[in-house]
Amino acid sequence: MVAVSVSQRVTSDDQLARLLQIGIVLEEVVEARAHRHYRQLDAELDEAVETLLADAAEESADHRERLEAIIDGLGVDSVPFDEIESLVDARYGRTRPEDFDDVLYDQLCNEETAYKFYDDLIEAVEGSDAAFSVDREELIATLTTIRDEEAEGVREVTEVMERR
């Protein structure tokens, strides 16, 4: 058996880049899922849900671009986005939401997961004394903004769920 790491810290550019790539995939999951649901809602419109999903997809695309910009700054190749996109889309294409509540619950899970991911990542960066190739303050500020937007996303989904 090989020794494992028990430290909850990010210790190198490569490790940071890999975690950001995972963030990109999570954003892609939200984006693909929200987009797919959005299209499926054509027949039975609910303005609040439709707006929520459209905003979620747009926000995820924005988060993805910000994460890609950090990865560029680290000098590490980013995720082959088109391949990830088709993979996520194909996997999610197998499932179909039953109703609006299903859509909203799934969206809530996506937002909560993304929030938890960024929260852990910020903690792991803050707990590390590694020198990254990108500005640490800017990195934490960007991740904090994204995390807070995920928290806002959780709040928005919850509000729509409560109103229904």
Place this chain on the structure above:
Amino acid sequence: MNTADQYLKTIYVVQDSEDGPASTGSIADALGVSPASANEMIGKLEDRGLAEHEKYKGVTLTDDGIVRARDALQTYCIIERFLANVLAVEDFQAEARELEAVIDDTVAERLDTIIDRQPECPDCFDPESDACACLEIAATPVEPEQQ
């Protein structure tokens, strides 16, 4: 995955390979920590009813400990499969070991929705290769299935 879960996973695998209680030394070696650190965490796991430690014999997981250890091993398998098959990482074992402490179970569950994990997981885990025995290592990301 938190530190306690990393210990539980390790004890589970060591117990399996030693076919009996896991010695503190083996656990410490596997985790790359000192025996004193391992002893301290083992004490905490005992307090939480997740493990039992018998002097001169070693550590045995309780039923609750086994459940959590298997969950942790599944999370580890998800991270490995995700790195190998989605991000095409060659040295996925080393990276999974680095990342497991930072990846939460809820995040792993989301990643699990885009990988093909086998139903027998985590029994397919092979401690020698530190990887799932069913894992087909892809040089490029897997092709999405036709709808």
